[in-house]
Amino acid sequence: MTDKYIIGEIQTPVGNIPQVSTKLNIEDYLGTVMVRWSINRDNYKVKPGLYAVGNPTALSDVFVTANYKLSFDHLRKNLADLNAWLLILDTRGINVWCAAGKGTFGSQELINRIRLTKLDAVISHRRIILPQLGAVGISAYQVKKATESVHTGSAIINPSQLQTSKLSFSPESLKTNRGFNVVYGPVRAKDIKEFVNNGYKATKEMRKVTFNFTDRIKLIPVDLVYSRYRLLLAFALIFILSGLSRTGLSFHLAYEKGLYGLLNLFLAYVSGIVITPALLPYIPVKSFAFKGFITGIILSTVLLSFNKLGSSYPEMLSWFLLISGISSFLAMNFTGSSTYTSLSGVKKEMKVAVPIQIAFSIIGLILFVVGKLK
Amino acid sequence: MRAFVYLKDVVTLRMDEEKCNGCGMCMKVCPHEVFELSGGKSHIVDRDSCMECGACALNCPKQAIFVKSGVGCAAGILNGIIRNTEPTCDCSKNGGGCC
Secondary structure, eight states: OOOTTEEEEEEETTEEEEEEOSSOOHHHHHHHHHHHTTSSGGGOBOOOEEEEESSOOTTSEEEEEESBHHHHHHHHHTTTTOOEEEEEEOOTTOOHHHHHHHTSSSHHHHHHHHHHTTHHHHOSSOEEEEOGGGGGTOOHHHHHHHHTTEEGGGEEOOHHHHHHSOOSOOHHHHHHOOOOEEEEOOSSGGGHHHHHHTTSOOOHHHHOOOOOHHHHHHHHHHHHHHTHHHHHHHHHHHHHHHTEETTEEOHHHHHHHHHHHHHHHHHHHHIIIIIHHHTGGGSSOSOHHHHHHHHHHHHHHHHHHTTOSOSSHHHHHHHHHHHHHHHHHHHHHGGGTSSSOOHHHHHHHHHHHHHHHHHHHHHHHHHHHHHHHO | OGGGOOOSSOOOOEEOTTTOOOOOHHHHHOTTOOEEEETTEEEESOGGGOOOOOHHHHHOTTOOEEOOOOOOOHHHHHHHHHHTSSOOOOOSTTSOOOO
8 A cells, every 4th residue: 555645756866755745635634633532643653764845856955753644744734835855753653742752753863864865865965954842852963973974875984994995985075075964943843934934043932832722622632532441440430339338239229329420530530631731821820730639629619519419428528539639630640741841840749749649539439438338 | 921830940950151152052942941042151041941851951062951851741750650660651552652
């Protein structure tokens, strides 16, 4: 099966390079929607290597990205009407920023990929443009240094070889064979054209990472899917405990009393995974766990006012603890999706929040059982 | 945008201004405008916005910046504790990705 985004070939001194479309088709859009829901997300890849958009020459720009198909699609879509090369690094199907954090979108992979694709023979200049967030894994000055020894045919030349071999180039040609200059482009591919027109300079706005409402909403489905087994487990536990009474365990009772419990649990999940991320900047505390805790408390209060929090005081209190504890834990996990939390900060908030979340869950479950046996 | 500033005084970012040659690379790679150039040197002007991604330190040709970088991800930290490793965002079973 040939990939539908490949629409032709461009001839170069190192062979034919696949030319890709800058228009996304229905399959590309469908794939995007699916990975946003975590379907096929771990295997949404393109083959690493060199690609072309438009009809690039030896003077055309080179844009580097990850082999996550979503990253690849995003880049080519934003290069419409340009003639450029795309250098796709092997990040095992992970996006640029995350892969850079893991080091797979890294200096070594970039250096290797430049050699493997014989990029130095395809282009006559030495400028490669990387997404700014790739800088987490790439060291521009190290790449420059390491590629200074690259020569056509991916041979690494050292002075002793030069003297002894009958290679068809003079030391003069080596002087022009300088290393690759990594230029960090904008954070977002949509700014590429402006960046190029701006003389390869990113404005302050292009460099800044944002986290607006749509950015956050797009991330919610994956978190919902990621947490589904934990939710089912919690469903099962509450359902069984709902069947408890002084006379023992009854399925009939569980069915009768348990359903509202499942609804409460579901709402706790929604509070932590949907409401807190959606309202993130409007909840006036900084710790994510605390944000989720507040949303959970508000939700519990609303449920209480509708008389949906249980039929006895221990049960009402248990739901307060369970809903706010679960909401807090799930909101805390959104730190990983956010674009501004630091490792030190998350560790600090976890030290306080995790013991509280565990205590809330345990006391909440005990009170739940107490309420049933009373 | 100040709404997206995380906890105060927690990050490990440090800078040795003596070593700085004012190339401005840190400013170019920082996603949160932490640095500013003045008087031929870079300065940390908004430390609390730092997310410890480590791009500045990795791209500083003078090694003038220090930051203990890592993932600011609670699930990753929990994973690290469970597997007894550094915080990792490899949360899927087949070693693929997430985050």
